[in-house]
Amino acid sequence: MNGAESNKLKPALIAGLAAGAASSIPPLSCLNVCCCALVIGGGFLAVFLWLKDTPRRPEPPYGDAAILGLLTGVFGAFAATVISVPINLLFSGMGWMDMSQLHEALEGANLPPEAVNMIEGFISGGGLTIGAILIGLVFNLVIYAIFALIGALIGVAVLHKKQLGGAAPPPPPVG
Amino acid sequence: MRLERNLPYWLLVGASFAWVGLVFLAPWARSRGWPGAELLYAVFDPVCHQMPWRSFAAFGQPLGACHRCTGLYTGFTLGLLALPYLPKLRGFLLERSRMILLFFVPLAVDAMLLGINTYLSRFLTGLVAAFPVGLFVWAAASQLYRPNLPTVSEGTT
Numbered sequence: 001m002n003g004a005e006s007n008k009l010k011p012a013l014i015a016g017l018a019a020g021a022a023s024s025i026p027p028l029s030c031l032n033v034c035c036c037a038l039v040i041g042g043g044f045l046a047v048f049l050w051l052k053d054t055p056r057r058p059e060p061p062y063g064d065a066a067i068l069g070l071l072t073g074v075f076g077a078f079a080a081t082v083i084s085v086p087i088n089l090l091f092s093g094m095g096w097m098d099m100s101q102l103h104e105a106l107e108g109a110n111l112p113p114e115a116v117n118m119i120e121g122f123i124s125g126g127g128l129t130i131g132a133i134l135i136g137l138v139f140n141l142v143i144y145a146i147f148a149l150i151g152a153l154i155g156v157a158v159l160h161k162k163q164l165g166g167a168a169p170p171p172p173p174v175g
Numbered sequence: 176m177r178l179e180r181n182l183p184y185w186l187l188v189g190a191s192f193a194w195v196g197l198v199f200l201a202p203w204a205r206s207r208g209w210p211g212a213e214l215l216y217a218v219f220d221p222v223c224h225q226m227p228w229r230s231f232a233a234f235g236q237p238l239g240a241c242h243r244c245t246g247l248y249t250g251f252t253l254g255l256l257a258l259p260y261l262p263k264l265r266g267f268l269l270e271r272s273r274m275i276l277l278f279f280v281p282l283a284v285d286a287m288l289l290g291i292n293t294y295l296s297r298f299l300t301g302l303v304a305a306f307p308v309g310l311f312v313w314a315a316a317s318q319l320y321r322p323n324l325p326t327v328s329e330g331t332t
Contacts, residue, residue: 032222034286036222062314063315065315066312066315066319067319139217143218147222149315153311154311156311157273158273
């Protein structure tokens with residue numbers, strides 16, 4: 001593995017930040033209820049960025065893509081946790097949304113009671129304590145790592161281009 | 176690419192079963208008033224809407240994940256178990272890995288039919304979509320476990 005191939009940090013950081021930010025900003029974050037689509041997309045993006053600067057290989061680099069996906073997931077989990085704190089404060093702490101008005105509006109929309117409770121819970125936010133943030137971070141680390149890894153592997157399966165001719169690239173000139 | 180049912184493979188199978196098991200453990204725990212039940216539901220909260228009317232029920236409680244996610248997790252596990260016995264499909268998928276996208280087409284179509292799809296269509300399309308994904312996780316685990324192993328064109332078990 002040469003230097004260019006081993007340089008996974010930059011694509012992982014970019015894709016992780018993008019996935020983490022998208023997963024924290026409502027209503028974009030709602031896409032994650034589709035089987036963590038944004039995080040899977042983050043893993044896919046990381047592979048796309050990484051393969052651009054990586055020489056072609058005869059076989060898809062699934063192992064390297066898995067490591068890249070894990071890194072992307074870790075960066076994404078930290079980014080999502082950090083970004084979600086001010087967003088939760090904005091929604092729940094500043095009281096700019098009148099919950100009674102919201103409740104009336106939701107009741108008027110003929111939604112099932114479970115949906116009303118879910119939307120109210122989402123808007124009002126949970127208790128924002130250090131403990132809750134840390135537990136959220138641990139959950140995010142596990143979930144993001146798994147799903148970004150799967151996204152990266154799907155990415156390499158789709159985006160990998162085989163080395164033409166099967167020959168190794170010429171060695172750099174000596175001297 | 177040479178794939179073997181070695182330690183990483185069996186660890187993957189174990190982890191997949193554990194993940195699917197958590198989906199069923201959550202309603203069981205809630206039905207018995209177990210204090211950790213809500214924590215189990217919380218595991219799937221970031222990745223699934225967990226709407227009770229779009230989830231299977233067991234023990235009088237909704238599963239930890241919706242119809243489609245349950246299908247995806249089950250399909251992943253089934254794929255891991257079945258693909259070692261399907262060498263032609265395995266070889267085809269490894270040789271033409273972009274074909275994995277075809278498995279996602281039914282899911283995408285079903286997801287767009289928001290008002291028409293049923294619990295069965297959501298479950299089955301999820302199952303089909305995730306079926307081949309385990310193969311690539313297995314391939315990654317094999318490469319990481321023995322990265323310098325000489326490779327052959329077709330997989331063997």
